[in-house]
Amino acid sequence: MxxxxxxxxxxxxxxxxxxxxxxxxxxxxxxxxxxxxxxxxxxxxxxxxxxxxxxxxxxxxxxxxxxxxxRPGDPSARAERSVNLDVGETIVIDQWNSDGTATVKYRGATWTAIHRPGVTPSTGRHRVAELVGNRLLVDPD
Structure with a gap:
């Protein structure tokens, strides 16, 4: 051969x-x-x-x-509205805790909200970017 x-x-x-x-x-x-x-x-x-x-x-x-x-990684499935209907919803944060979390009322329940690393937390309207475990990762609106 x-x-x-x-x-x-x-x-x-x-x-x-x-x-x-x-x-x-x-x-x-x-x-x-x-x-x-x-x-x-x-x-x-x-x-x-x-x-x-x-x-x-x-x-x-x-x-x-x-x-x-x-190449940048694909966006997390947790940040897709088609996977999680909470993504894109608006919440209001009145106060941030010293540990970088906030307690918010959302959909009739108490949730813990967190901000992205490196972002200075601010009060006011925020948009849910993704769910991380049972926490809402939010961006300022």
Missing amino acids: EESTLWWVLAGVAVAVELVTGTFYLLLLALGMAAGAVAAHLGAGVAVQLVCAALVGGGAVVAWNHAKKR
């Missing part, structure tokens, strides 16, 4: 396994295996084929990991 055929078969197996498992990284490794196949088609030796496959596949994984870390 030709060396390039072996590389293409390995790349196909990696893609098939990726389809079953759902890991994107196997597609990147399959890209490296395709680079090894191209190197074999160009007449490179086995060592050069392995280096090409490792550099392209490993480089793609490192680049994807780096790009993934630089």
Whole structure:
């Protein structure tokens, strides 16, 4: 069997396994295996084929990991109005406690409200941004 055929078969197996498992990284490794196949088609030796496959596949994984870390994370499901109907509602805070919480009446019950880290608490109208446990995370309105 030709060396390039072996590389293409390995790349196909990696893609098939990726389809079953759902890991994107196997597609990147399959890209490296395709680079090894191209190197074999160009007449490179086995060592050069392995280096090409490792550099392209490993480089793609490192680049994807780096790009993934630089992207902002998806918003929390707790901050989605479609998940939690309290998000977006308005409350009035009369006084903040020394521990950074406030006790508010909301929907006929007593709730604890908290503000975002680094935000100076203020009294008045606030909008519910998300639920954190059983606390309302609020932003000034």
